[in-house]
Amino acid sequence: MANNTSHTTEYRVLGKILLLLMFLTFLTISVTSYDLGAFTVTIALLIAGVKAFMVMSYFMHLKHENLLLRILVAMIFVLFAVIVLITFIDYAYR
């Protein structure tokens, strides 16, 4: 049977991930309250990226999913990055 192959994540692990996510949220709030110029956006987006990675790896079980799905998810983010890059190049040099 190919069914029910999903990985079971222990409650303890889920709890730890939540604590980490909460900590990163407070970190974002405290970091952005200082005026760091252009770095503020970069730092906020970096922390958001780490949070998104944790949610996808542990809450969405991607860490234990098959390779095909993990590659697909990675490709979507690569695709989005390419779209952003091309659009910004277009805006910068038109």
Next chain:
Amino acid sequence: MSEAKIHVEEHRDDEASKLGMWLFIFTELLLFGGLFLVYSIYRAEYPDNFREGSLELSVTIGAVNTIALLFSSMTIAMALTAMQKNNKKLAIQMIAVTLFMALVFLVNKYFEWGHKIEAGLYPGSTLMSLLDRGHLLYFSLYFFMTGLHALHIIIGMVLLFICLFKVRNETIHNQKYVLLENSALYWHLVDLIWIFLFPLMYLIS
């Protein structure tokens, strides 16, 4: 003629259902991705107006909503773990907690939006049409993106309600929980989008 032995097997493929859900999640990511792209282009064009706009939003409400969503994301993941461990009671409790957190989020959003609408700031209002272009873009994007996100919260709640009843009457059980798994994935997507919406709309000022 001997009797034909008919073996009836249920047609289902959980792995494929999950892949299908992920493909749908990809379209959702690109939908919100497109909006984030619009946001970043206009933010680059009107940095001061966007900064002033985000000062109008309450960081406290945004932070409370962030915590509510992160917490609900953990509880729905726990509901799935409970289902896998055949703990029906805990699964039901965890789905209920998730739904409660979703409600907290929506009530918060109601007060946040209500406050703005009372002040005359809503899409199509006279006040909004008098704003200069950068402010107008910021608040239009704010209402559209948080509104679309709130719509996803409501859809997620409907899915979780269905799961709650199906776990109760044991249509979802220890050997067949892919609906709960896919609804949980949808709920995590809602959380994922908010992880980016919160700093971009509320914090960067």
